[in-house]
Amino acid sequence: MEKPGIVITGASGRMGQMLVRTVMESDQARLVGAIERQVSPWIGRDLGEAMGGAAIGVTVTDDPIEAIAKAQAVIDFTSPAATVGFAELAAQARAVHVIGTTGLEPEHLAKIKAAARHAPIVRAGNMSLGVNLLVGLTRKVAAALGDDWDVEVVEAHHNRKVDAPSGTALMLGEAAAEGRGHSLDDLRTPAREGITGAREKGTIGFSAIRGGDIVGEHDVMFASAGERLILRHVATDRAIFARGALRAALWGQDKGPGEYDMADVLGL
Numbered sequence: 001m002e003k004p005g006i007v008i009t010g011a012s013g014r015m016g017q018m019l020v021r022t023v024m025e026s027d028q029a030r031l032v033g034a035i036e037r038q039v040s041p042w043i044g045r046d047l048g049e050a051m052g053g054a055a056i057g058v059t060v061t062d063d064p065i066e067a068i069a070k071a072q073a074v075i076d077f078t079s080p081a082a083t084v085g086f087a088e089l090a091a092q093a094r095a096v097h098v099i100g101t102t103g104l105e106p107e108h109l110a111k112i113k114a115a116a117r118h119a120p121i122v123r124a125g126n127m128s129l130g131v132n133l134l135v136g137l138t139r140k141v142a143a144a145l146g147d148d149w150d151v152e153v154v155e156a157h158h159n160r161k162v163d164a165p166s167g168t169a170l171m172l173g174e175a176a177a178e179g180r181g182h183s184l185d186d187l188r189t190p191a192r193e194g195i196t197g198a199r200e201k202g203t204i205g206f207s208a209i210r211g212g213d214i215v216g217e218h219d220v221m222f223a224s225a226g227e228r229l230i231l232r233h234v235a236t237d238r239a240i241f242a243r244g245a246l247r248a249a250l251w252g253q254d255k256g257p258g259e260y261d262m263a264d265v266l267g268l
Ligand SMILES: NC(=O)C1=CN([C@@H]2O[C@H](COP(=O)(O)OP(=O)(O)OC[C@H]3O[C@@H](n4cnc5c(N)ncnc54)[C@H](O)[C@@H]3O)[C@@H](O)[C@H]2O)C=CC1
Pocket: 009, 010, 011, 012, 013, 014, 015, 016, 035, 036, 037, 038, 040, 077, 078, 079, 082, 099, 100, 101, 102, 103, 124, 125, 126, 127, 128, 167, 241
């Protein structure tokens, strides 16, 4: 059987380039397309050459309809508005859509849900094995410790990141809330600034650091009187996200329409 053909969106981005390398090195998938924005200087160029290497016979395009029509999977780490458009096109092509994009608002999620009626969509704010294990640990620790343990999620990322809190921080916050039998919407504290008043018992707070080339660091802090428990994940290489995304694209090949996450892919 032919290996699944993969299209990478946002191919010139930090994750896009990492995904291209990961798919090219894989013996289980073929790279069949690379999409960028119309304004990108990479449009019309051979992808391998644009990345500073040898030609690979894939031309970067700003025509997602043509590129996605020949794909069995679309791996997409771009922006919320772009991702919604790609979800519709991947659904029309009955291709697996792997979404790593973060910063998605309820209106984007509603459109993604609609697209998932026609094809499988795997979406996660973090595609690494370590973070997805940490999500499960966070749920368990939050359930074991009562709400006299304050939960704070602290994340740090590079200075080009545009959304906060990170998608991972929100996954961890949601897991802590679930452990306490709530949804994050019930327990989330607004960002702190000025005279905020004392901390409300049982709530979940978020802090975001942006600087330099930090790949991604997340702490879930449980703070009580006299002690603190901190669960930590540190990403030092974007390859962990790209490997997870390719794994999701391959896993989705025999799945029916629907919304899935990395816990499904990893069997957690
Ligand atoms: N779920 C996960 O494991 C991870 C998620 N991310 C998320 O992935 C997203 C991208 O992150 P980076 O690669 O660091 O950003 P980036 O800014 O380096 O790359 C994004 C790329 O998407 C392209 N793009 C935007 N709109 C487009 C459109 N309409 N058509 C085609 N291309 C388009 C941009 O030109 C750019 O090249 C962010 O939301 C980030 O939070 C990043 C790392 C891991």
